[in-house]
Amino acid sequence: MSKVEEKLFQNRYLLDEGNPHIRIKNPDFCKSSCAQPCTFCCPAACYVKNEDGGVDLTTDGCLECGTCRIICQEHNNLEWEYPRGGFGISFKFG
Amino acid sequence: MTERFDAIVVGAGPAGSAAAYVMAKAGLNVLQLERGEYPGAKNVQGAILYSDALEKIIPDFREDAPLERHIVEQRVWMLTDKSHIGFDHRSDEFNDPKPDRYSIIRVQFDKWFAGKVKEAGALLICDTVVKSLLKDANGKVIGVKTDREGGDIYADVVVLADGVNSLLARDAGFRKELDGDNTALVAKEMHFLRPEVIQNRFNIGEKEGVAFELVGTLTRGKIGMGFIYTNAESVSIGIGCMVGDFAKGGLTPYGLLDELKAHPSIKPLLAGSEMKEYTAHLIPEGGYKAVPKTFGDGWVMVGDAAGLVNSIHREGSNMAMTSGQLAAETVIALKKEGKPCNAQNLARFKTALDDSYVIKDLKKYQGMPGFLHGNRHVFTVYPELMSQAMSTMLRVDGVDKKTKEKQVTKAFRQRRGLLGLVGDAIKFARAFR
Numbered sequence: 442m443s444k445v446e447e448k449l450f451q452n453r454y455l456l457d458e459g460n461p462h463i464r465i466k467n468p469d470f471c472k473s474s475c476a477q478p479c480t481f482c483c484p485a486a487c488y489v490k491n492e493d494g495g496v497d498l499t500t501d502g503c504l505e506c507g508t509c510r511i512i513c514q515e516h517n518n519l520e521w522e523y524p525r526g527g528f529g530i531s532f533k534f535g
Numbered sequence: 536m537t538e539r540f541d542a543i544v545v546g547a548g549p550a551g552s553a554a555a556y557v558m559a560k561a562g563l564n565v566l567q568l569e570r571g572e573y574p575g576a577k578n579v580q581g582a583i584l585y586s587d588a589l590e591k592i593i594p595d596f597r598e599d600a601p602l603e604r605h606i607v608e609q610r611v612w613m614l615t616d617k618s619h620i621g622f623d624h625r626s627d628e629f630n631d632p633k634p635d636r637y638s639i640i641r642v643q644f645d646k647w648f649a650g651k652v653k654e655a656g657a658l659l660i661c662d663t664v665v666k667s668l669l670k671d672a673n674g675k676v677i678g679v680k681t682d683r684e685g686g687d688i689y690a691d692v693v694v695l696a697d698g699v700n701s702l703l704a705r706d707a708g709f710r711k712e713l714d715g716d717n718t719a720l721v722a723k724e725m726h727f728l729r730p731e732v733i734q735n736r737f738n739i740g741e742k743e744g745v746a747f748e749l750v751g752t753l754t755r756g757k758i759g760m761g762f763i764y765t766n767a768e769s770v771s772i773g774i775g776c777m778v779g780d781f782a783k784g785g786l787t788p789y790g791l792l793d794e795l796k797a798h799p800s801i802k803p804l805l806a807g808s809e810m811k812e813y814t815a816h817l818i819p820e821g822g823y824k825a826v827p828k829t830f831g832d833g834w835v836m837v838g839d840a841a842g843l844v845n846s847i848h849r850e851g852s853n854m855a856m857t858s859g860q861l862a863a864e865t866v867i868a869l870k871k872e873g874k875p876c877n878a879q880n881l882a883r884f885k886t887a888l889d890d891s892y893v894i895k896d897l898k899k900y901q902g903m904p905g906f907l908h909g910n911r912h913v914f915t916v917y918p919e920l921m922s923q924a925m926s927t928m929l930r931v932d933g934v935d936k937k938t939k940e941k942q943v944t945k946a947f948r949q950r951r952g953l954l955g956l957v958g959d960a961i962k963f964a965r966a967f968r
Contacts, residue, residue: 507713535642
């Protein structure tokens with residue numbers, strides 16, 4: 442388990458299974474034309490480089506900060522919404 | 536739900552709860568919507584609460600608000616990899632019967648504040664995301680569309696208090712998308728320790744607290760800073776840097792945080808603690824120049840949504856509460872006068888905000904974001920030079936003091952040059968003026 446996973450393990454989430462609130466619009470774009478800053482800027486490490494040279498996104502640990510949306514805006518390659526009401530991260534202390 | 540409200544407040548953070556509380560207290564029919572399962576569930580702050588802004592809204596908040604410790608000492612530490620130089624200020628005057636600042640735990644505080652809002656008569660509905668604003672044919676905001684079935688709700692005015700990301704304001708065209716160079720990303724952990732351990736380790740009494748601001752090489756040349764705040768039974772530690780700087784590469788946010796925790800001056804402060812939560816959040820740090828229009832036909836914008844943060848003084852939640860209060864007072868006055876909440880009338884909110892410390896302070900530091908972007912070296916070069924100077928002067932090793940002084944001066948001139956040193960000082964002073 443990586444260090445960030447140990448951190449996220451302390452958090453409380455209500456997962457909206459099968460209904461991710463962030464989607465990569467065109468996964469092929471990530472492979473060629475992008476330095477993939479999402480893979481090192483996301484504080485929850487939701488974005489991971491895959492073997493095909495693209496980026497895999499798993500939103501389960503998302504802290505809903507919005508960083509990925511900001512850094513991807515020049516490529517406009519993310520669909521970014523808040524999770525449905527009540528779902529997602531529920532901070533205990535904040 | 537076809538009921539009509541005087542006001543809908545989107546968000547149950549300090550800005551939204553301040554607005555909802557003041558309006559409900561004045562007898563307005565207020566609906567507050569929160570996307571989390573409880574108020575605070577999505578909210579993150581260091582957190583230091585400044586009393587003044589809240590006191591003006593709830594004068595006796597100290598009676599039941601969940602306050603952790605009142606801050607009696609502030610430590611500003613300039614870090615290099617192996618050292619720190621500290622500038623500390625502590626005063627018994629901070630043990631005033633009505634202290635001016637407290638450490639708080641935001642989720643607990645937000646729950647308490649929203650409870651006050653409910654007591655004042657507002658209706659709070661959680662688990663509800665506002666998806667968009669409803670507008671009439673003329674573009675006037677007349678309500679909100681939520682993610683609940685039949686979730687259109689109408690009101691005379693909508694208060695946008697939906698936080699830094701405010702997708703609502705962006706999608707309605709009231710504000711541009713956040714800019715990575717003007718937005719900080721903070722990663723933070725909550726470390727639990729026994730109260731006696733905190734008191735011994737930080738040299739404080741029961742109920743007393745310490746706030747640290749940390750600058751220097753910890754941000755690895757990125758614009759940013761770290762912090763440590765003592766709570767009753769925990770310590771908050773975090774580090775924040777500009778999103779645009781993170782995007783250029785280097786360490787991840789959690790990588791920087793782990794480095795900070797391992798710093799020789801910091802590590803002993805956290806020894807033996809139990810980490811119980813890891814959070815991250817954005818702070819709008821564009822200052823005065825980045826504040827959008829805060830009012831229009833049927834809407835006002837407050838708090839982080841409007842970018843009301845003074846990053847130099849680490850103030851934000853106070854500005855959120857004050858802006859919420861001023862927006863509420865504007866709406867109350869219009870209701871009393873029987874005037875509609877259109878742009879022309881809601882412009883009073885802007886006037887009130889401009890006349891308050893909120894916009895005055897943001898205006899004062901409007902040059903600072905620009906200065907920092909052009910001078911990232913201040914975060915690394917000066918802490919290193921200062922640390923080097925201190926150890927040169929303090930080490931007793933048979934070298935005479937005159938020679939040591941020359942070594943120090945030479946080091947400064949080599950790293951920045953005489954013109955660079957003078958230029959940095961002038962630019963820094965200008966940005967502060």
